[in-house]
Amino acid sequence: MQNSTTVKFISTNPGRLLLLVSSMLLAACTTSTAQVSHNKAATATTIAANAASVSQLDLDDPRDFEEATRGLIASPEDLQIPSLADPTKYVWDTKAYNFIKGEAPDSVNPSLWRQAKLNNIKGLFEFRPGIYQLRGFDLSNMTLIKGDTGWIVVDPLTSKETAKYAYDFAMQHLADRYPDMSTNISAVILTHSHVDHFGGTLGVISKEEIEKNNIPVIAPLGFMEEATSENILAGTAMLRRSSYMYGKDLPRNQYGHVGSGLGKGPAFGQFSIVEPNILIRKTPTNLDVDGVDFQFQYTPESEAPAEFTFYLPKYKALGGAELVSRNMHNLYTLRGAKVRDALQWSNYIEEARNKFGDAEYYFASHHWPMWGKEKIQTFLKQQRDMYKFIHDQSLRRINKGMTPGEIAEDLKLPPSLAYEFSNREYYGTVKHNARAVYQNYIGWYDSNPAHLDPLPDPQRASAYVKLAGGSQNVMTQAQSAFDAGNYRWAAEILNHLVFDDSANMSARELLAKTYEQLGYQAESGPWRDNYLTGAQELRNGTPDVGVDMSVMRDVFLQTPVSNFFDALSVRLKSEEANGLNTNLQINFTDINENYLLWIENSVLHYQLLDGSNPPQEEVKATLNLTQPLFVDLLIGEVGFKEMLSSADSKIEGNQANLITFFSLFEAPDPSFAIVLPE
Secondary structure (H helix, E strand, O other): OOHHHHHHHHHHOHHHHOOOOOHHHHHOOOOOOOOOOOOOOOOHHHHHHHHHHOOOOOOOOOHHHHHHHOOEEEOOOOOEEEOOOOOOOEEEEHHHHOOOOOOOOOOOOHHHHHHHHHHOOOEEEEEEOOEEEEEOOOOOOEEEEEOOOOEEEEOOOOOHHHHHHHHHHHHHHHOOOOOOOOOOEEEEEOOEOOHHHOOOHHHHOOHHHHHHHOOOEEEEOOHHHHHHHOOOOOHHHHHHHHHHHOOOOOOOOOOOOOOOOOOOOOOOOOOOOOOOOEEEOOOOEEEEEOOEEEEEEEOOOOOOOOEEEEEEOOOOEEEOOOOOOOOOOOOOOOOOOOOOOHHHHHHHHHHHHHHOOOOOEEEOOOOOOEEOHHHHHHHHHHHHHHHHHHHHHHHHHHOOOOOHHHHHHHOOOOHHHHOOHHHOOOOOOHHHHHHHHHHHHOOOOOOOHHHOOOOOHHHHHHHHHHHOOOHHHHHHHHHHHHHOOOHHHHHHHHHHHHHHOOOOHHHHHHHHHHHHHHHHHOOOHHHHHHHHHHHHHHHHOOOOOOOOHHHHHHHHOOOOHHHHHHHHHOOEOHHHHOOOOEEEEEEEOOOOEEEEEEEEOOEEEEEEEOOOOOOOOOOOEEEEEOHHHHHHHHHOOOOHHHHHHOOOEEEEEOHHHHHHHHOOEOOOOOOOOOOOOO
C-alpha cells in the first residue's frame, strides 16, 4: 500500500482502524425508514400454522394487560425523542408502532402480536408508593426509588437522550406528589453490564455531580471490564449480525418489524458510562442506600457476565434485573456471543426464590411488574425450570448421541411450562437454546467425520446444484416445496442455488418469499427479524452500513487503551506482514501510560512500558498524544493529518515508519454479505 493511500485510509476511516465496537453498538440499532419491496401476503399454510401454534394459548387473557397498565400515572401520546447529534432524527419513536392494535394480521404470529401490544404500553407507573417505573421509553425500564434525600435511579436506559427524557417526564409528574422532594439523584444502581441498562447514565447525572456530592454508583464486580470490552474483537461481525436480529432496516409495519419480544427495540443515541464506586462482590450484600435497605444477590455469568438482583425489605419487592423476564431469554443470542450457562442461570433463580421468598412484589429491567407472593413464587419456579429443563434434556439427548439439529427438533417444553406466556419464545427459543447447551458442553463438532472438514458453502452449493441436475431442476423442486408449505426445505435447497449463482434473481425472489413465510410464522421477534431482513437483502442487495462512532465517545474515554490494541491485533493483514519485524511506541501523555507495539511472525503484540522494562530493540517511531485525542481519532472527530498537526500530539523518529506501520491494518467490512455469497 502506498503512503498516500494509507493517509487517506486513516483519515477517512479512523474508527475502523482501531475499531472497538462493543455491546453498546451491538445492542443498539437505528430505526430505519427503509422499505421492503414486494411485500407478500401470508399463505394459507402460514395462516394455519399460526393458528395451530396458539391453539393452546388464551390470547384474550387480560391479566398481563391489567398488570402492564396498573399504576399508570401519565403516558406520552406519541413518544418521539430527538437525537442530540441531529435533532431532525429520532433515537426513539413509538409512533412508528401505532399500527399494532386490534387482532393480529395474517403476517404476524398472534402470540408475538400480543407481546408487541403489551410492549407498546408506555408511561410513568407507580409500582408501589415510593417506587416508580418508566416503561416504553427505551428497550429497557428505568426504575426510581424514593430515598431520604433524592431519587435512587435503577438502570438509566440505553442513551443519554432517552434517559434524560424519561427522567424529566417522571419529575414533571411526581413533583405534586412529593412537593418537599427534590429532583436530585441520590444514587445510581446499574444491575448489569449490557448497554441498555447503563448507557443513559450521563443523561440524568454528570460526573461532576457524582464526584462533588459523593453519589453512590453501585454495580456488580467486573462491571467496567465487561461493559467496555464485551464483543471488542468480533465487534464488526456482531454489529452486522445484530442488524438482522433487531430488524434494523425493516419497516415498522405488519410485514416488517413489530418488536423484539424483550421490548420494542434498541434506542440508538449518545451512549455513556460512569465508573461505579461501590461494587457488589458476593451474596448476600446488604447496603443502606439513601435510607433504603438493599439486599443484593450477586449473579455473575448468568444473563450478563456481571449482574445482580436485589430485594427491598421495606417494600417486600424483588428487583429481578434480567435474571428473569416475561419471556424465554437467550442462552445464545443470534447476533453472536459466548453461550450462557443454563444450569447456573437456573440455580441463581432458585437462590433468589429462596433468599427473597417474602417478596410480594416483583419488578425487573424489562416488561411489566407482578403482584402477589404466590404468583411470584410460581413465576420464579417456572423460569427456573424452563432453563433447567432445556439444560438437562439437551444433555440427556447429547448422551444418547443426538446431534444439535436432532436435539433442537426433538426438544419440547412440557405443557406446564410451554403454555405460560412468561415462558414463551418471544426472544429466545427452545431450538437455538438447545443448540447453545450443546455448544457449551460439546462444541461445534458433532463427531461425524463428514462434518470434520466440509467443503466451503459456495463449493458445496455448486456441487449440490450440479447433483440435482442443474438450477432449473432445483427451482422446480423448490417451487413445489413452497407450494406445499414446506418452507424449511425450500429454504435449504434455494440457499444452495443462490450461493451457486447469486445473479439468479428468480431463485433469490423465491427464497425471499420463503423467508417471509417463515418470518410471519415466528413467535420470536429476533427470528422474525432475521428471516425478514434476509428476504429484504435478497431482493435489494446488501445495504451500506455506517457507524457513527462519535456516539461512543463517553464510553471510549472510560475504556482502557489496551483494549484498542486488542482490536487492532485482529485487523493485521498477516500476508503483508509476513517476514516483517517492525514496531511503534505510543505514549499517552495525559494518563502516563506508554505502550510498545511490535509485529513478529505476522502477529501484533503490545506491552505496557515502565521503568523496569524498557524496549529491547530500537524503536522505529514514537507517537505521543493524549487519550482524548486518540479517542477523537478513533471516532472520526479528527483526521490523521489533523492529529499529526495537533498541539496534543508529537512524533519522534521517522513519520514514514509510523505510516508504514498503520498501513498493515485493514478496515473491517461492516456490511459483509450474509444471505448472498461474498
